[in-house]
Amino acid sequence: METAREIKKQEQYIEKVQEINRGKKLKYNILTMGCQLNENDSEKLCGMLEKMGYIKTEDFKNADLNLFNTCCVRENAEDKLFGKLGELKRIKEEKGTIVAIGGCMMQEKHITDKIKESYPFVDIIFGTHTLHKFPEDLYKALVEKRKQEDILDIDGEIYEGLPIKRNSNIKASVTIMNGCNNFCTYCIVPYVRGRERSREPREIIKEVKELAKQGYKEITLLGQNVNSYLRVEKEKGKKFEEYQGVNSFATLLKAINKIEGIERIRFVSPHPKDFTDDVIDAIAESDKVCKLIHLPLQSGNTKVLKEMNRKYTKEQYLNLVEKMKTKIPNLTLSTDIIVGFPGETDEEFEDTLDVVKRVKFEQVYMFIYSRRVGTPGDKMENQIPEDIKHKRFNKLKELVESQIEENNQKYIGTVQKVLVEGTSKNNENMLTGRTDSNKVVIFEGDTSLINKIIDLEIVSEHIWYLKGKILNKECE
Numbered sequence: 001m002e003t004a005r006e007i008k009k010q011e012q013y014i015e016k017v018q019e020i021n022r023g024k025k026l027k028y029n030i031l032t033m034g035c036q037l038n039e040n041d042s043e044k045l046c047g048m049l050e051k052m053g054y055i056k057t058e059d060f061k062n063a064d065l066n067l068f069n070t071c072c073v074r075e076n077a078e079d080k081l082f083g084k085l086g087e088l089k090r091i092k093e094e095k096g097t098i099v100a101i102g103g104c105m106m107q108e109k110h111i112t113d114k115i116k117e118s119y120p121f122v123d124i125i126f127g128t129h130t131l132h133k134f135p136e137d138l139y140k141a142l143v144e145k146r147k148q149e150d151i152l153d154i155d156g157e158i159y160e161g162l163p164i165k166r167n168s169n170i171k172a173s174v175t176i177m178n179g180c181n182n183f184c185t186y187c188i189v190p191y192v193r194g195r196e197r198s199r200e201p202r203e204i205i206k207e208v209k210e211l212a213k214q215g216y217k218e219i220t221l222l223g224q225n226v227n228s229y230l231r232v233e234k235e236k237g238k239k240f241e242e243y244q245g246v247n248s249f250a251t252l253l254k255a256i257n258k259i260e261g262i263e264r265i266r267f268v269s270p271h272p273k274d275f276t277d278d279v280i281d282a283i284a285e286s287d288k289v290c291k292l293i294h295l296p297l298q299s300g301n302t303k304v305l306k307e308m309n310r311k312y313t314k315e316q317y318l319n320l321v322e323k324m325k326t327k328i329p330n331l332t333l334s335t336d337i338i339v340g341f342p343g344e345t346d347e348e349f350e351d352t353l354d355v356v357k358r359v360k361f362e363q364v365y366m367f368i369y370s371r372r373v374g375t376p377g378d379k380m381e382n383q384i385p386e387d388i389k390h391k392r393f394n395k396l397k398e399l400v401e402s403q404i405e406e407n408n409q410k411y412i413g414t415v416q417k418v419l420v421e422g423t424s425k426n427n428e429n430m431l432t433g434r435t436d437s438n439k440v441v442i443f444e445g446d447t448s449l450i451n452k453i454i455d456l457e458i459v460s461e462h463i464w465y466l467k468g469k470i471l472n473k474e475c476e
C-alpha cells in the first residue's frame with residue numbers, strides 16, 4: 001500500500017535524524033493553537049520528534065527546535081504566531097535554532113507569503129496534508145541547510161502508524177476523520193483541511209484497544225463533523241471495510257462501548273443536521289458514552305443560520321434538543337456560538353439569547369465573528385462594527401455566566417461519578433477530576449485514586465469548578 005510505504009520511508013528519515021542528533025541532548029518546544037484535532041496532530045509531531053532524539057522543553061528561548069502547529073479559525077491565532085516569530089528572530093541569530101511552522105494557517109497563501117517575506121529565517125513550512133513527512137523535511141533542513149516548503153493543495157491520504165507522544169495517560173484523543181464538506185460561510189476549515197475522509201473502522205478499533213491496554217480510561221473521538229463518519233465513503237461508493245459491524249458513527253460508538261477497560265467515551269464535534277435517530281439511540285444505549293453532548297448552535301436565528309449555511313432552523317435545533325432530552329436520560333449539552341455574523345441585527349441576536357435561555361447549556365464556547373479570507377462571509381457587505389459585536393458578546397457572556405451559576409447550584413448535595421485526573425494545579429494537596437458532564441471537581445484524597453472513577457458528594461460550587469467530598473463508605 002502506498003501510505004504504508006510512505007510511512008516506512010519516514011521511519012528511515014527518523015533514524016537518519018536520530019543519528020545526526022546522537023548524544024547531543026537537543027531540546028524542542030512546541031506551541032499548539034486551536035482545536036483538539038490540532039492537539040492530536042501535535043501529539044504525533046511530538047512522537048516523531050522524540051523518536052528523533054529531541055527532548056521537550058517549555059522554555060522556547062532555550063530550545064534547539066521551535067515548532068508551531070497553527071490554527072486559522074479566528075484572527076487572534078495569527079497575531080500570536082507573528083508575535084512569537086518576532087521574538088524568535090534574535091534567538092535564531094544567536095543560537096541557530098531550527099524554526100518549523102505547520103498546521104492550518106500554512107494552507108493559506110497570504111500567510112506563507114507573509115512569512116517568506118517578513119520572517120525569512122523560518123526553516124520549515126508544512127501544511128495539514130504533509131504532517132507525516134515532517135521527519136523528511138527536518139532531515140533536509142538539517143543536512144541540505146535549505147528552506148523546506150512542503151504544502152499540498154489536494155486532500156492528503158490518511159497515514160496510519162505515526163509515532164505518538166500523548167499529553168495524558170488517562171484521557172486520549174482518537175481522530176476518526178479528517179476534513180469537512182459543510183462549508184459554513186464563516187468557516188475556513190474546509191479550505192485548509194480539505195474534504196471529509198474517514199479512517200478505516202479496523203484502525204480506530206485497534207487504536208482504542210491499544211489505549212485500553214495501556215490503561216487509558218477516557219477516549220474522545222475527533223473530527224470536524226463526527227456524525228457523518230463514513231457518510232462520504234458510502235455515498236461515493238469508496239471502498240472501506242466493515243469491521244465488527246462498524247459502518248456509521250452510531251455503530252462505531254456501539255463497538256467502542258464494548259471495549260473492555262475504556263470507561264468513558266466523548267466525541268467532538270457533531271453537526272445538528274446529521275444528528276440522526278440511530279446516533280441518539282446509540283448514545284442512549286451505550287453506558288460508557290458520556291451524556292454531555294456538544295451540539296454547536298452558532299446562531300439561534302433562522303435567517304442568520306441560513307446565511308451561515310448551517311442547514312437547520314431555530315425550531316429544528318430546539319426540536320432536536322427536545323428529542324434528545326426525551327431519549328437520553330441525564331442529557332446535558334454544550335455548544336459553540338458566534339456573535340456578530342454579517343447582517344445579524346439586534347433582534348436576530350435576541351433569538352440566540354432565547355435559545356440559550358431555553359436549552360440551559362452546561363457550557364457555551366462563545367466567539368466573536370472573525371473575517372476569514374477566502375470564505376463567503378468575508379465577502380458579505382453588511383459586516384457588523386466591532387463595538388456592536390463586543391456589546392453582544394458581553395450580553396451573551398453575562399447570560400451564560402448567570403446560567404452556569406444557577407446550574408452549579410443543582411449539583412450541590414448530589415453524588416457524581418468523577419474520573420480522577422491528578423493533583424490540582426493550584427493546590428497540590430487536592431485532587432482534580434471531571435464529572436460525566438465534564439465539570440471540574442476538586443477534592444481531598446489520596447493519589448492512589450488517580451485514574452479511577454469514584455463517587456463524590458458535591459459540597460460547594462465556584463463558577464468554574466465544584467468542590468467534592470469522598471463518600472464515607474458505610475460499614476458492611
Ligand code: 5AD
Binds near residue numbers: 296298338
Ligand atoms: N469567527 C468566529 N468563530 C468561528 N468559528 C469558526 N469560524 C469562525 C469565525 N470565522 C467557531 C465556530 C466553531 C468553533 C470551532 O469556532 O463556533 O464551531
Ligand code: SF4
Binds near residue numbers: 180
Ligand atoms: Fe467549519 Fe462548519 Fe465544517 Fe464545522 S461544520 S468545520 S464550522 S465548515
